[in-house]
Amino acid sequence: MSAVPLVAIAPEPAAWLDTHAEALDAQQELAREILPQLAGAGLFRIGVPANQGGLDGTTVDAIEAIASVAGHSLTAAFVFWGQRTFIEYLLHSPNEALRERWLPALLRGDLAGATGLSNAMKYLSAIEPLQMHATRRSGDSSSAGWTLNGKLPWITNLRREGFLAAAAFDHIEGGPPSIFAIPHDAVGVARSDDLDLVALRSSNTAALALDGAVLDASWQITADAPAFLARVRPAFLGLQCGLSTGLARRALAAIEAASPAARAAVEDEVRPLARELDSLTRRLLDGVQHGTFLSTPAALFEVRIGLAAVVDQAVRLEVVTAGGRGYLRDQGGTARRTREAAFVPIVTPSIVQLKNQLAQHRQTKAA
Template identity: 65%
Template structure:
């Protein structure tokens, strides 16, 4: 087994993330800074073909870049995932004009991209119906009125964003995926959601009431086919958050006192080995395209990675001991990173698709196979 090469962050970005990780988790003071800083560091270009303005490499490289950010701030990694996933949609879209219009600003971090396709991914797995609807405004199908609501989307920067969402069509055509800009008439962004953590992630709800767009904003006219192709990257990039958080929690165990390390070393080594094994399987499945035809295998990986995150952060708490239960302690004045990592880990099971949804989908598949 060859462990995936970890991505090295620029020193200035790593320092900024470490300095502001607590604030990014607990308030929105630095929410506007995340996308520009990640953009200036070139992270959005990782895994993007050079022909499109990227740095080259693979989706696996982008997964590792997200993991590197998640080591220091899951809120920032969550934003990174949203931005990079929207970029991936443009790369996979046949709408070359839309890609040319938006990709440069997204890669540079001058504009935010958000993935509102969590509902659509659940629709693809028959978990819930689409919540957004498109009404044609002409017989040629060149203009549409968009309606509906999405209750939870990340990276909706108040300074400007574009969001991908899937819409049922009222004209009998397959559901379609549109890119919707923040200033589309009829678009309303809520206040930031009152989250218990990751509060610097610009997470809010969107409502569309008769928002009018033309066909130039179509990412793809066939949502089901597009989502099937895009889902491995959607979930793979999302798994980067779990990989990075688990690595950092285990690093904290390794950095504890000799006596504590000796007591926990067997558990830590076992988790590290499991984490490396899962990361290799994730990289191989994304690179080979195997997850397109076998999504259940990737669902199982995401579930397993969440279990590793949970176990690693609990080991982190054990290593910290009583001092980890203090907001700050004398040997390490300032925010308690162990407590923050525990809050971050609590988010991993519920990010869409949640573990409950994935387990339900797997159980349904097993019942179908048995029948």
Template identity: 65%
Template sequence: MMVARRHALPSELATWLDAHAEAIDTSAAHASEIVPRLARAGLFRVGVASSLGGSGGTTVDAIEAIAMVAQHSLASAFVFWGQRTFIEYMLQTDNEPLRARWLPALLAGEHAGATGLSNAMKYLSAIEPLQMRAAARDAQATRFALDGALPWITNLRREGFVVAAAFDRHDGAPPAIFAVPHNAPGVTRSDDLDLIALRGSNTAALTLTDTELDAGSLIDVDARAFLVRARPAFLGLQCGMSIGLARRALDAVALSSPAVRTALADDANALRNELDGLSARLYEGVTCGAFVAKPAAQFELRIALADVVDAAVRLDVQAAGGRGYLRSTSATGTARRSREAAFVPIVTPSIVQLKHQLAQARRCEAA
């Protein structure tokens, strides 16, 4: 099995994340700082070819980078995931002028990238229809009017963002994916959603009303084909959040008192071994491209990693004992990690949605 190289975060970033993790989780006070700080640490360039302005490496290296951030702050890792996933779309698009337009600013953290394709991923799995519509304004389909609403998108920085969204076409053509900038006419960002955690992640709803873009903003003219190619990275990068949070919870157990460590050692060791095994399988599948043809294998890994996160955080709570339940000791991070873990099963595609997909696949195989 493949084992990815692990690197430590730059000390300045790690220190800042540790100092502000609670505030990032519970308020928007530092929401504007996350993208620039991650960019200064060079994290958005990980897994991007040097010829495109990156620092080299693979998608697996980017997953590991997200996991490293998640060990300090899941909200910051969630922002990282949104930015890096949009960067991945720019790497995979055939629209070179679009890539040249957006990629440098995204890598430098000068602009936020948001993946509004959660609805599209559910559409790809036949869970729900597309919620956005595109109508060609001319016979040559060089300009489009875009309408619709997406209720939940992360990394919609008020300082400026570009969001990827999939649109049904009125002209019989396949659904298409557009890159929609925040300042296009008819684009409206809601106030931040009233989340119970991850409140510094710039998560809001987006509405488009007669927003006009030209064909130069097309990430791909065939949403379904693009999503099949992009889904392994979309899910793989997302799994980095689970990997990092589970590691940090188990590290907290390892730092507890000798008596507590002894009592929980068997469970903690078993979970760490399971986590390492699942991570290796994920990295192998992403690297060799197996998940393109066999998405169910990646769905199963995403579900299993969520189970490991849940179990690891429960051990974290047991190790902290009553001390972790006191507000005055919130610096231990136990309560925050419990809130963060509650998000892992519901981030799209949710565990319920993935289990539904797997059940459907089994029924089809049986038939």
């Protein structure tokens, strides 16, 4: 079977996640509870320097923490990814005042951090243009700020109780795009109702629209989005890969717990799959730890694609070993994990987008 996660969550939050995993996936009533549960376990502080309020460690530790949560509930892990990725943005931001003002509340789970940079990551890879636009207001440049407009159709962790959302904006007057932290209560900022998802329904996933919102430089995460995005992309995708790693491990563990006859029927498929999962996970953690993905993003794309394939196969084999019991609700989570696994290929950047990027990369390299 696959290696045991390097970071395990405490028994109490793990039990809460196991108890409510089905409800978190299928309903929205517990959406407000996820952040406090994860924060209470100190999970958002993993990989954050102690002098910034964290528990030290590295981004690799945070990836493994997300994987551990994903083994209990992909909905909670998805929220964790959004929160921890936004924290990563603040850790890399040159705007020290913004970090000092908001990082403590994010680490405590008092405020949600929403990573609205999926559009920006696709922009960085020339997949789509930016959907948000900033216009410099007249007056003293140090205080006048910008008028912000645009819409992002899908952002997770837009907690109704309060959030900051990161989004990239092109500048009408020219210059590189920049990234702002958008407060939920700014005039001109509107959150839609929760999207009608088929699963992960407690993830506070909604659309965000800006209509004439005004923010000054104190809300700017970076004035150079392309350079910033290239630096944080390994963490963005690496933390996201924790979703796949944790879900695949949980499916393989369920197979291991099946009857001897069921295990024997799939053994020839499970063993190489477990080895592939371990190999991809090592490549992921090594690349993030040593910074090699900064110069070779294609290698990170390949890992993300490979992990998605492993998740798909692992969950299908879990269905085979579970038999009819797995098709019943509240019977070990097999049915829920099939729904969770269906989300892995489409979370941005999607597998289709990454495969197209790799094809273009190979064509360019060949030329």
